[in-house]
Amino acid sequence: MSAVVSLFRRETRLALRVGGGAMMGAVFFLIVVAIMPFAVGPDLNLLQRIGPAILWVGALLATLIGLDRLFQADHEDGSLDLLTMMEMPLAVVVAVKAVAHWVTTGLPLVVVAPLLGLMLNVDPDALLAVSLTLLVGTPALTFVGTIGAALTVALRRGGLLVPVLVLPLAVPILIFGVGATNAAITGPVPMSTPLTVLAGFTLLSLVLAPVAAAASLRLALE
Amino acid sequence: MKLRGDGLACVRGGRQVFEDIGFAVSSGEVLQLRGPNGAGKSSLLRLVAGLVRRTAGSLDLEAGEEDVPIAEQTHYVGHLDALKPALTVGENLRFWADMLGRSGDAASVDEALEAVGIGPLADFPAAVLSAGQRRRLSLARLLAAARPVWLLDEPTTALDTDGQARLFRLVETHLAGGGLALIATHVDLPLPVATLAMGGATR
Amino acid sequence: MIELANPTYFMALSQRVLPWLWAATAVVIAVGLFMAFRAPADYQQGLTVLIMYIHVPAAWLAMMCYSIIAISALGTLVWRHPLADVSAKAAAPIGAAFTFLALVTGSLWGKPMWGTWWVWDARLTSVLILFLMYLGLIALWRAFDDPARAARPVAILALVGFVNIPIIKFSVDWWNTLHQPASVFRLDGPTIDASMLTPLLVMGVGYTLLFLALHVAAMRNEVMRRRVRALRVKAAGILAPAE
Numbered sequence: 001m002s003a004v005v006s007l008f009r010r011e012t013r014l015a016l017r018v019g020g021g022a023m024m025g026a027v028f029f030l031i032v033v034a035i036m037p038f039a040v041g042p043d044l045n046l047l048q049r050i051g052p053a054i055l056w057v058g059a060l061l062a063t064l065i066g067l068d069r070l071f072q073a074d075h076e077d078g079s080l081d082l083l084t085m086m087e088m089p090l091a092v093v094v095a096v097k098a099v100a101h102w103v104t105t106g107l108p109l110v111v112v113a114p115l116l117g118l119m120l121n122v123d124p125d126a127l128l129a130v131s132l133t134l135l136v137g138t139p140a141l142t143f144v145g146t147i148g149a150a151l152t153v154a155l156r157r158g159g160l161l162v163p164v165l166v167l168p169l170a171v172p173i174l175i176f177g178v179g180a181t182n183a184a185i186t187g188p189v190p191m192s193t194p195l196t197v198l199a200g201f202t203l204l205s206l207v208l209a210p211v212a213a214a215a216s217l218r219l220a221l222e
Numbered sequence: 223m224k225l226r227g228d229g230l231a232c233v234r235g236g237r238q239v240f241e242d243i244g245f246a247v248s249s250g251e252v253l254q255l256r257g258p259n260g261a262g263k264s265s266l267l268r269l270v271a272g273l274v275r276r277t278a279g280s281l282d283l284e285a286g287e288e289d290v291p292i293a294e295q296t297h298y299v300g301h302l303d304a305l306k307p308a309l310t311v312g313e314n315l316r317f318w319a320d321m322l323g324r325s326g327d328a329a330s331v332d333e334a335l336e337a338v339g340i341g342p343l344a345d346f347p348a349a350v351l352s353a354g355q356r357r358r359l360s361l362a363r364l365l366a367a368a369r370p371v372w373l374l375d376e377p378t379t380a381l382d383t384d385g386q387a388r389l390f391r392l393v394e395t396h397l398a399g400g401g402l403a404l405i406a407t408h409v410d411l412p413l414p415v416a417t418l419a420m421g422g423a424t425r
Numbered sequence: 426m427i428e429l430a431n432p433t434y435f436m437a438l439s440q441r442v443l444p445w446l447w448a449a450t451a452v453v454i455a456v457g458l459f460m461a462f463r464a465p466a467d468y469q470q471g472l473t474v475l476i477m478y479i480h481v482p483a484a485w486l487a488m489m490c491y492s493i494i495a496i497s498a499l500g501t502l503v504w505r506h507p508l509a510d511v512s513a514k515a516a517a518p519i520g521a522a523f524t525f526l527a528l529v530t531g532s533l534w535g536k537p538m539w540g541t542w543w544v545w546d547a548r549l550t551s552v553l554i555l556f557l558m559y560l561g562l563i564a565l566w567r568a569f570d571d572p573a574r575a576a577r578p579v580a581i582l583a584l585v586g587f588v589n590i591p592i593i594k595f596s597v598d599w600w601n602t603l604h605q606p607a608s609v610f611r612l613d614g615p616t617i618d619a620s621m622l623t624p625l626l627v628m629g630v631g632y633t634l635l636f637l638a639l640h641v642a643a644m645r646n647e648v649m650r651r652r653v654r655a656l657r658v659k660a661a662g663i664l665a666p667a668e
Binding site: 002010079222 | 297301
Binding site: 024 | 541542543544545546550553554557560564567568600601603
């Protein structure tokens with residue numbers, strides 16, 4: 001079986017079998033959305049206005065927290081050593097792991113988002129737009145996050161360090177993600193403009209992040 | 223095929239682990255690394271494996287594959303087992319076979335498991351393996367990866383007499399097929415070896 | 426209780442009892458639904474009040490199930506009953522399912538009145554938090570490789586959660602009065618007439634039987650799962666002895 005497929009299958013198998021499986025990210029997303037009204041009040045009009053923002057911040061946090069384990073498990077059991085000794089370049093390894101992480105963590109967020117949008121009184125017609133922007137933007141969050149995960153792989157206190165390192169880098173993604181969603185709901189800017197920029201970020205991160213992460217991983221191995 | 227190191231030096235954690243190390247190993251030969259703890263045996267193996275940067279000296283593999291880094295023609299078995307408890311024994315080995323296998327005549331996963339004596343455990347979750355069985359699974363990787371240069375760091379750890387006997391048979395077969403091996407171990411190997419004494423150790 | 430502490434005895438007893446439980450569940454729920462259809466329609470809500478007969482007992486069961494988990498938690502921590510953690514682990518997904526059912530039916534019931542799919546009123550919000558607490562228990566279990574090791578930590582979490590339920594309820598009620606919306610719809614209507622109460626209670630009994638049947642079945646599965654795990658460890662040592 002091709003090495004890329006084999007790595008992807010192993011990553012998804014491990015993500016689904018270990019810990020909370022694919023549901024952990026979605027549950028965290030749900031919790032973040034559920035506690036917002038306690039802070040801002042249950043006024044449905046207000047929730048509707050800030051709904052897309054809550055969804056995006058929730059998706060951001062759900063993606064980042066838990067990303068620190070992406071490489072740590074392999075580092076701890078010696079798999080990372082072997083992954084650098086293969087024909088497949090380490091950057092490709094990082095990319096495949098990131099895609100697998102997105103499929104098992106990010107994609108459930110996209111699927112659950114419309115349901116949570118209903119709870120925030122988001123206009124039902126706009127729910128599809130919300131999902132679309134998350135679909136386009138969450139891969140960027142995952143890929144940018146892998147850089148933080150790679151930098152902290154050898155550190156015992158990774159934890160909150162990854163979000164601290166990655167959140168500034170994620171700000172542009174957040175801006176255009178929420179911008180695209182709001183454009184879909186209220187206009188007047190057509191949604192396609194910020195959505196295209198968002199897609200650009202995603203493609204850029206797909207290419208650059210694995211390279212940066214691979215370099216960081218090699219440093220950690222020394 | 224000949225693996226040669228000249229004047230190799232290595233620094234880890236700010237400490238000069240070793241310097242001016244030289245050796246030569248040809249096909250069919252074993253180089254045993256001996257020395258006290260901290261002498262740099264593991265570091266030398268990891269250096270050849272490409273995991274640690276060399277600060278001086280040169281490393282050369284004659285008659286190896288062209289344009290392929292030396293690290294990709296070696297297989298490294300260290301203290302850690304690179305084993306995922308959530309996968310079965312067979313899934314674990316099949317993964318590494320897919321990722322590391324270079325030559326076409328790599329042993330199949332089942333053959334490799336049989337050779338190390340854990341054939342019946344192929345469908346068991348790796349979590350239930352004992353320490354000795356995990357070490358055998360690591361050794362099975364050597365057969366599945368089928369690379370010409372073997373780098374073994376204390377491979378006899380956790381192995382009983384049967385396990386050690388199987389290990390030595392594996393090494394013999396590997397050497398007979400034109401492979402070579404660097405083995406760091408305190409155990410006396412029942413094979414003709416050249417010795418590299420590190421850290422001021424005497425033979 | 427002492428006899429039930431023996432898993433083998435429990436397995437034998439539950440195997441005999443389970444078919445009767447399923448039969449009783451089917452009968453009582455069928456009777457309850459029949460009575461629900463015969464009950465008078467509410468003047469304000471019309472026929473959608475039928476959803477009430479699904480929703481209200483589900484909410485009751487959601488609470489009762491957590492109480493069962495809390496008692497099981499005491500069984501694990503205080504009395505060291507060997508089947509206590511099996512009981513808690515089996516009950517958690519069932520409780521989560523009942524809570525989810527209560528949330529969804531609550532939303533469906535309220536949609537015609539509110540105009541939206543969800544409102545953040547005290548009742549629904551409290552049930553939502555209960556749902557999250559169930560998910561937390563399930564998540565903590567799944568985080569451990571060996572389910573037996575998870576028993577004590579999860580028991581502690583369950584008890585802490587149980588003690589917190591009145592605190593959460595009080596806080597959510599207070600939060601809701603701060604933001605009193607213009608009109609308040611109570612999900613169980615202004616008063617519950619006797620003709621409505623009886624089918625409601627019957628459905629409550631039926632749901633309880635359903636829970637018991639599911640709980641016993643889930644406990645059996647968990648016991649068998651642990652046996653398989655133990656056998657595997659033994660087999661690995663026999664098939665390929667090493668060191």
